[in-house]
Amino acid sequence: MTLVLAWNNVRTNWTGFAASFVAVLMAVTLVSGSGLLVAGAGSRDELSGIMGLLVLSAVVSSFVSVFVVAGMLGLHVLRQRRAWGLLRSIGMTPRQVRRLITAEALVVAVLASAVGCVLAVPYAEAMASFLRAVELAPVDVPVEVMSGPFVLALVVGLVVTLLAARVAARKAVGVGPLEVLRDSAAQQRLMPWPRAALGVVALAGGGVLVWLVPQVKPTAAVPTGLGATMALCVGASALGPLVVRGVGWVLAAPVAWLDPAAGMLARSALVTQPRRAMSAASPVMLTVALACTFLFAVSTSDAAAGVTRTGPSAWAAPMLVGSAVAYTVISVLNATAMSMAERAEEIRLLRSVGTQPGQLARAVCWESLVVTVTGTLLGTAIAVASLAAMGKAATGELWFAFSMPQYLGLVLVCAVSGLVGGLVSTRGARRGPLLAD
DSSP: HHHHHHHHHHHHHHHHHHHHHHHHHHHHHHHHHHHHHHHHHHHGGGGGHHHHHHHHHHHOOOOOOHHHHHHHHHHHHHHHHHHHHHHTTTTOHHHHEEEEHHHHHHHHHHHHHHHHHHHHHHHHHHHHHHHHHHTTSOOOOOOOOHHHHHHHHHHHHHHHHHHHHHHHHHHHHSOHHHHOOOOSSOOOOOOOOHHHHHHHHHHHHHEEEEEEHTTTTHHHHHHHHHHHHHHHHHHHHHHHHHHHHHHHHHHHHHHHSSSSSHHHHHHHHHHHHHHHHHHHHHHHHHHHHHHHHHHHHHHHHHHHHHHHOOGGGHHHHHHHHHHHHHHHHHHHHHHHHHHHHTHHHHHHHHHTTTTOHHHHHHHHHHHHHHHHHHHHHHHHHHHHHHHHHHHHHHHHSOOOOOOOOHHHHHHHHHHHHHHHHHHHHHHHHSOHHHHHH
């Protein structure tokens, strides 16, 4: 019965589950496609030289998939807290709510995983053709359909989705029905202690890995540095609401001075809802941190060895990490759209008291830009820490090579994605009827 109800909910409200569906679909595609490449390269002795790079790319893709899926499912469930509060107020028990949320997540995960497995083969073939075209692989990388990568991807997709749904469901039913249905937008509890504990432990683990990078063997420096970046991303995401509240206030202060009406609205939204803002800042942080670490680690290694890449080979590292970056950029758009869509009633209320659509549009833009800058600062700090340690391992100095055009291009893509997501998702509330349909 619960599964049938979940299927009907997903089928009738498919737009509400679209972002989660895309997140799981792309996660399964990335993980299984990367697994097929690794398995194919492992079967040929001529491809042993690129195995390390392929494995690193697969690990990055897997981490990004877990991070994004967990965040997207958590944001989706928390957006529906009023609906869960209403169901509880009419007699549904917390256990029944948890089961319904889990069943909905299962339906989305199964459908998305099936499509993702189908898309994994053409994705792996396209990546294999690219590796051969840029002469990174001396021979063609064979792509054979085998069960191992698909099983791994299905486990990642299903398990991560269900775990994220269970965690979010526990939060959704942990508040009384009447409290959930209150009109107050201010968050009463900024950070639960388990989240704070996870953040502290992850930051400490990341710090230890950063310290270990110059101590390990040169061949293990880059993997250890990437591990440090991942751990620091988890810690920063967990503790992010504290950072967003402080940094958001500082960054929004000049905005409020330059554009008083729209700037004050943006600042108030960031201060009263830092967890919502962090849900949009986290994908930006992840994109900047992982992409910069991966790309500039290769540049630093080449500079230390006196290697200059030209022609197609210069695009090898960017393209290998490009799929994961594209995935996180899409998650920036999805997360911004979901977090902004939650404010539809708030925007209509502001319109009813005289706020103009242009002021609301500017407030959305300012808020999106402040969130992007916050995520960029966090991601940059994480990448700098890891890259400096890897530079010390390669050259003996706290130095690393980087490309400012690549960095600025990455930030620009994140900023544009956030602006598009925010403006599109709030257009109806800003310009449509004052009463929702």
